[in-house]
Amino acid sequence: MLMPPCELHHPQTIEEAMALARDLNGRGEAFDWVAGGTDIIPNYKWRINTKPHIISLASVEGATLLTSTTIGCMVRISDIEHSNVVHPLLRQAASKIASSLIRKSATIGGNLCLDTRCFWYNQGEDWRRSIDWCHKADCGTGADCRVIPNQNTLCVATYQGDLAPNLMVLDAEVVLLGPNGERRMLLSDFFMLDGMKKNVLEQGELLWQVIVPETSMDKVGSYQKLRVRESWDFPEAGIASAWLPGDYSSLQVASTALESIPRLHSDLVEQHLRQNNGIEFSVFSDEMYKEIKPVNNTALPPRYRRSMIRTLTKRSLKLTIGDGI
Ligand SMILES: Cc1cc2nc3c(=O)[nH]c(=O)nc-3n(C[C@H](O)[C@H](O)[C@H](O)COP(=O)(O)OP(=O)(O)OC[C@H]3O[C@@H](n4cnc5c(N)ncnc54)[C@H](O)[C@@H]3O)c2cc1C
Numbered sequence: 001m002l003m004p005p006c007e008l009h010h011p012q013t014i015e016e017a018m019a020l021a022r023d024l025n026g027r028g029e030a031f032d033w034v035a036g037g038t039d040i041i042p043n044y045k046w047r048i049n050t051k052p053h054i055i056s057l058a059s060v061e062g063a064t065l066l067t068s069t070t071i072g073c074m075v076r077i078s079d080i081e082h083s084n085v086v087h088p089l090l091r092q093a094a095s096k097i098a099s100s101l102i103r104k105s106a107t108i109g110g111n112l113c114l115d116t117r118c119f120w121y122n123q124g125e126d127w128r129r130s131i132d133w134c135h136k137a138d139c140g141t142g143a144d145c146r147v148i149p150n151q152n153t154l155c156v157a158t159y160q161g162d163l164a165p166n167l168m169v170l171d172a173e174v175v176l177l178g179p180n181g182e183r184r185m186l187l188s189d190f191f192m193l194d195g196m197k198k199n200v201l202e203q204g205e206l207l208w209q210v211i212v213p214e215t216s217m218d219k220v221g222s223y224q225k226l227r228v229r230e231s232w233d234f235p236e237a238g239i240a241s242a243w244l245p246g247d248y249s250s251l252q253v254a255s256t257a258l259e260s261i262p263r264l265h266s267d268l269v270e271q272h273l274r275q276n277n278g279i280e281f282s283v284f285s286d287e288m289y290k291e292i293k294p295v296n297n298t299a300l301p302p303r304y305r306r307s308m309i310r311t312l313t314k315r316s317l318k319l320t321i322g323d324g325i
């Protein structure tokens with residue numbers, strides 16, 4: 001399949017990238033950032049929401065910085081997997097992403113900014129035309145959402161990235177750069193419950209770095225993932241947990257691939273710890289099951305994915321509170 005016509009830009013510095021973004025914004029010309037291209041290039045080839053310009057981050061100076069606490073947006077997933085400085089939980093999660101070949105091109109920035117996915121949307125152009133499109137890529141037809149029809153305000157496409165919940169339980173933050181300057185926030189505040197908008201990034205803004213607090217390096221944790229084929233499939237459900245051994249107040253649990261956002265379940269954990277004076281694996285797993293309601297838009301049926309929340313939560317907590325990694 002061929003790429004649609006579009007202009008590719010190659011800034012060498014972040015200042016150049018920002019100037020380009022400002023210029024295109026000013027001229028009203030739409031564009032996308034491209035990092036490793038493992039998600040966006042197939043989407044472009046399938047003519048899914050393409051733009052006339054693409055700005056590559058591949059040569060931007062400083063974007064591959066990798067220390068134990070700072071991870072640049074262009075750091076490859078395989079570099080995280082094999083790093084001996086990043087938190088072991090991130091190494092574990094990275095090793096479970098896609099296939100070894102994809103991990104060599106895919107980046108942390110692209111993984112966190114991954115487009116949400118839906119059975120009715122991630123299809124070839126002819127396939128989508130045959131069902132008269134859908135709300136997220138309606139091609140000007142005003143088509144309905146195929147998952148929750150008769151509303152056309154909300155897209156419930158699923159976020160299926162693996163790194164986010166693991167970074168969330170380590171209290172990671174993200175640094176965003178845009179034409180209006182820099183801002184920093186918790187990763188758990190970055191995502192938006194809307195399968196079309198996905199996250200808080202404004203037009204022209206990019207995710208520049210991920211910051212893992214020094215204090216989180218002492219946390220231990222575990223990530224449990226459900227997928228169809230272990231060799232390369234997207235997560236159909238994922239649960240991460242981490243704590244500072246012995247300190248229940250530091251326990252964090254996050255989920256992915258079950259809703260439009262990866263979600264940190266801080267309130268649920270806090271309430272559970274208050275009511276149970278510690279963690280009851282089965283009770284907490286039931287509470288997670290009640291809190292998360294996947295919809296029917298990925299490979300496996302939502303009822304099965306939801307039932308696996310209990311299993312994955314129990315497994316993750318047992319490993320974390322057992323001895324963790
Ligand atoms: C067969 C297959 C299996 C896969 N399995 C998994 C899996 O198991 N787990 C998983 O998590 N993912 C999976 N993926 C999805 C994807 O490959 C990865 O998530 C990857 O990390 C995306 O990174 P990338 O650098 O290739 O992103 P790109 O494709 O370059 O970009 C992805 C999106 O992020 C935006 N973007 C990229 N970088 C930035 C930035 N710095 N700031 C702002 N926006 C940015 C782009 O505009 C685009 O919208 C799979 C993909 C394939 C093709």
Ligand code: SF4
Pocket residue numbers: 117118119120121134135136137144145146147148154155156157195297
């Ligand atoms: S959830 Fe609805 S609007 Fe969103 S991609 Fe799927 S069918 Fe389209």
